[in-house]
Amino acid sequence: MTTSADLLADLVADVDGVFLFSPTGSTYDDYRVIDDEPAVVVAPENDHDAERYVELPLEFDNVRDRIRFGIEGAMDHGYCAEGDVIACAVGVFGDPIDGVVRTPVTESMHSGIFDLFANSRADPNVVRDVFDVAIELGKKGQKGKPVGALFVVGDAGKVMNKSRPLSYNPFEKSHVHVGDPIVNVMLKEFSRLDGAFVISDSGKIVSAYRYLEPGAEGVDIPKGLGARHMAGGAITRDTNAIAIVLSESDGLVRAFKGGSLVLELDPEEY
Ligand SMILES: Nc1ncnc2c1ncn2[C@@H]1O[C@H](COP(=O)(O)OP(=O)(O)OP(=O)(O)O)[C@@H](O)[C@H]1O
Numbered sequence: 001m002t003t004s005a006d007l008l009a010d011l012v013a014d015v016d017g018v019f020l021f022s023p024t025g026s027t028y029d030d031y032r033v034i035d036d037e038p039a040v041v042v043a044p045e046n047d048h049d050a051e052r053y054v055e056l057p058l059e060f061d062n063v064r065d066r067i068r069f070g071i072e073g074a075m076d077h078g079y080c081a082e083g084d085v086i087a088c089a090v091g092v093f094g095d096p097i098d099g100v101v102r103t104p105v106t107e108s109m110h111s112g113i114f115d116l117f118a119n120s121r122a123d124p125n126v127v128r129d130v131f132d133v134a135i136e137l138g139k140k141g142q143k144g145k146p147v148g149a150l151f152v153v154g155d156a157g158k159v160m161n162k163s164r165p166l167s168y169n170p171f172e173k174s175h176v177h178v179g180d181p182i183v184n185v186m187l188k189e190f191s192r193l194d195g196a197f198v199i200s201d202s203g204k205i206v207s208a209y210r211y212l213e214p215g216a217e218g219v220d221i222p223k224g225l226g227a228r229h230m231a232g233g234a235i236t237r238d239t240n241a242i243a244i245v246l247s248e249s250d251g252l253v254r255a256f257k258g259g260s261l262v263l264e265l266d267p268e269e270y
């Protein structure tokens with residue numbers, strides 16, 4: 001008689017590794033070593049002091065993005081390689097783990113999401129802070145009205161040279177870090193969020209209201225998106241900056257690197 005355990009056994013037969021996504025303490029204690037191999041833990045913090053750990057800068061709501069990020073990070077750490085087959089224990093409908101996904105490790109895994117956080121000029125925590133601000137603005141808008149915004153992160157000197165002020169820069173003489181709680185309050189109070197925010201590698205807001213003037217030829221942006229996204233994409237091709245764009249027209253948060261769209265998130269899912 002076939003049992004449900006057989007179904008799971010088939011799913012995990014002959015895998016080369018097991019990844020635990022944000023495991024609880026008891027799950028980690030039960031499965032820290034499987035088939036004599038330490039499990040790889042993928043989570044925002046290494047709460048269980050796992051021997052093999054990949055930091056998850058955002059709890060990507062999209063499970064595919066989350067698994068891709070975890071596997072890309074694990075490849076980067078040498079915990080798995082192209083051609084391996086991995087069993088990912090993951091929370092599909094929120095916490096705790098409620099599903100197992102069997103996935104091969106292939107070159108196409110490189111969605112660029114890991115690269116966006118781990119291999120950009122800006123510190124990964126700065127990239128995560130900017131996403132948090134953009135997602136928060138996307139959820140709440142300004143005084144409840146949907147708003148768009150453009151954040152250019154890293155390589156600030158070069159970005160400033162390829163842009164000019166649209167109006168006075170409220171951050172001229174201040175030292176505000178994009179992760180400071182005050183930033184969310186400020187952005188809601190700003191009369192408008194025209195132009196781009198320029199943020200340094202370490203997360204200092206260098207300027208607001210910058211008009212970017214990169215070359216625009218050869219940058220593909222999704223149909224229906226206009227100058228804000230074009231400028232955000234193009235500046236990342238002309239500098240080592242990344243751009244995180246909140247669209248006023250469709251409410252999505254997008255990230256560009258090297259002139260390409262790398263990630264698209266819906267703030268409502270965070
Ligand atoms: N080169 C640029 N540099 C900085 N900001 C820009 C640039 N071009 C446009 N913007 C900003 O984007 C705002 C919206 O422009 P537009 O609607 O063409 O962009 P979009 O890509 O369609 O963005 P959204 O989806 O938010 O509407 C402008 O009001 C301006 O504040």
Ligand SMILES: [Mn+2]
Binds near residue numbers: 225226227249
């Ligand atoms: Mn528009």
